[in-house]
Amino acid sequence: MRYRIYRHLRAVAAADASTGPSPKRPEMTWKDHLVMLLHIGAEIEHSLMVQYLYAAYSLGGEQVPPRHRNRVRRWQASILAVAKEEMGHFLTVQNILTLIGAPINLNREDLPWDVPFYPFPFRLEPLSMKSVACYVFAEMPSEKELAAADDENPGQKLPRRYLTFVKKDLPRIKRLVKRRTSTRKPHRVGDLYDEIIKLIEDKERIPDSVFQEHTFAVQASSDDWGRGYQPDPRLVDAGGSLKPPDQPAADNRRANVMINRIATRSQAIAALKALSLQGEAPLLSARKADELSHFDRFLEIYHGFEEIEGKDNGRTKDKAKAKLWRPARRVPTNPTTLNDPAASDGAGFIEATQSREWASLFNLRYRLLLRYLAHTFRLARVTRADTPNLRAMVMHRVFGEMYNLKTIAGILMRSPLRDAAPGAKVGADAACAGPPFEMPYTLNLSTVETDIWIFHRDLLGSSQRICKTLLSHPDAEDRAYLTVLFDLDSQARTWIDQILVGLAPTERPFE
Secondary structure (H helix, E strand, C coil): CHHHHCHHHHHHHHCCHHHCCCCCCCCCCHHHHHHHHHHHHHHHHHHHHHHHHHHHHHECCCCCCHHHHHHHHHHHHHHHHHHHHHHHHHHHHHHHHHHCCCCCCCCCCCCCCCCCCCCCCCCCCCCCHHHHHHHHHHHCCCHHHHHHHHHHCCCCHHHHHHHHHHHHHHHHHHHHHHHHHCCCCCCCHHHHHHHHHHHHHCCCCCCHHHCCHHHHHHCCCHHHHCCCCCCCCCCECCCCCECCCCCCCCCCCCCCCCCCCCCCHHHHHHHHHHHHHHHCCCCCCCCCCCCCCHHHHHHHHHHHHHHHCCEECCEECCCCCCCCCCCECCCCCCCECCCCCCCCCCCCECCCHHHHHHHHHHHHHHHHHHHHHHHHHHHCCCCCCCCCCHHHHHHHHHHHHHHHHHHHHHHHCCCECCCCCCCCCCCCCCCECCCCCCCCCCCCCCCEHHHHHHHHHHHHHHHHHHHHHHHCCCCCCCHHHHHHHHHHHHHHHHHHHHHHHHHHHHCCECC
16 A cells, blocks of 8 residues: 555656656645655665665675785775765754654665666665666766766866766666666656755745754764764865865775754755765865765776776777676675565575574664664653763664674675585685675564663574574684674673663653
8 A cells, every 4th residue: 555655756757847846645745745755765775775785795705816806895995985975864864854853764665666766676786787887877966967067177087087977888877777677767866855855945835834943952963973984174274275184185985974963944955965965976076075976986886897897988898808807706686584485586595504594693683773773763852962871872782783784794795605515615606695684574663662672682682592593503603703792782681671670660652
């Protein structure tokens, strides 16, 4: 039933941008329509973040020739930076939802991919020419913006590359993306933000009363979530101009995580435009910023794959002389812990027993991360930010789960996909498992605070049971990590028990 609600949106893609905001269902208010678009945006950001993480984790391995390994590491660092920045986009969208009094949305691809604004069907897959083409298309500016980049910045290196992209790269990229999306039309992410900005700018449809400035204090912020992921501070002279840096510029592959707290209409518009600029940025260049846009990063990698395949911007080279090599490990598309041939061809099923146990542990920590994150938005409404509080401690748990996911993903990327002889090593060309990022059946939290903490504690207990199972294998690797994780979960459960003692006498639903 929910999918039917979004069918009307397919007309949005064909709507003339000059006619104002897109059509909405007659039973919905314009605010309701805005909330729906923001929920779609949150799911797109979450989906892209996870797909980029999987692609980045897939890079490397023994099959990469030594002379190309530094290049592959640079690609990995660049994609990981994009994924971190997508996290900032994801949280900023939650802030705007909070600003207008709407529920946050931490789900992922709960909507059909083929409504307008979804770039392409969700696929966890190793990095390849086809997947990079999809990422370039999703993050690219409009062709009009690309053309304007050269008019406004004649002779600069990046604008010239944009013109080359439109003439030689874009036709092939469109063909590759079209094959991925079958009969449906793929969409740029920028289309959605353009639509949301256009609607928020319309004061008749979205009046000032929609914006609840008192929510500013409970929104996510860069101070909370983006520490260590912003550009280094720059000094200005007496006239207000930037001074040249004393040290060489930092590697532009570092992430710049932008998480804007918002109190007004104009701030919401500025935040959305900043997110679009970081993704598309047809005017960004090394002269104007210390970072590249997501589009620029993926386009650079796309050109790298052209070299690998013996092609140069559409001009075929002598493939016999091209030395083909594979930057990514042999990991499955859409790995899963469930053996369900009826749902798929089964190629992604993690058959190896220990690998599947690691994948289950990964899914559980992913679920914990999302639940902790949802809980921080609840606690923000009942906790003063300037005092020691549970929210800060739960945020610490979120960061801890990020490190757990990174560690377990690395283990899965070198673990066998299928059962092998005991003690056998995974060769350079053997199929490896990968982190499945399987979504839990629900992310909804109880209305009672005590029950939320009990659920956290229960999930930690499940993690400990999986750790015990893995440690029971005589040939289990990464025993030190499992032992430490088990002990940390014991400490966390004790901490939760202490919280529950304090909550029990005054148990009440959140207001």
